[in-house]
Amino acid sequence: MGTMRLTHVTTAELDRLEFHAVRSGEHGRVAAQLMDLANRVDAGSEISRAELFVRAGEQWEIAQEYERACSAYQRAIDDGGPTIIDARALSAGALLQLDEVGQAYAHLERLEGEEPPGLQTHIHVAEALYAHDDLEGAERWATVGAHRFLDLDSSPYVHDLLMELLRIRFRVRVDLGLGEDALDRRLDDW
Secondary structure: OOOOOOEOOOHHHHHHHHHHHHHHOOHHHHHHHHHHHHHHEOOOOOOOHHHHHHHHHHHHHHOOOHHHHHHHHHHHHHHOOOOOOOHHHHHHHHHHHOOOHHHHHHHHHHHHOOOOOOHHHHHHHHHHHHHOOOHHHHHHHHHHHHHHHOOOOOOHHHHHHHHHHHHHHHHHHHHHOOOOOHHHHHHHHO
């Protein structure tokens, strides 16, 4: 019986795989490769096992294989390693695509009850809820995220993410028929 060879995955390798998926349209094949890499990655890898599961899930979603995406996200959740976007938020988005609304909101409630999620997670949740016509939920997630990150000293990258979140929030508030508020005016100030 052979031993499984552990591997190290770099950001450049991950970028190459994801670029191939975009160029070729072979999202399912790339998702399977990412799952295989996640199962073989070593502890010192530049890209964490959980992040590889998340990236596989994102590729499954692009391929509209939502059950497989949920499975990959669950592997990331179970792994518990660091991810750029919280795997529970990604899983909630895929579950909404499957019309598993109760499960999706259970993930979001757990996410809200723990350590505050990062800016990219707030953006993902706001977009997913907006896409599934939960405008109040989308506005709430965007508002909480904006308040959490607004007055922090931040890099240009974080500033761009915050602007994206504020734009999503503004779009949701327009759809809700809400008037402009101080956060909306921040878009004009920048």
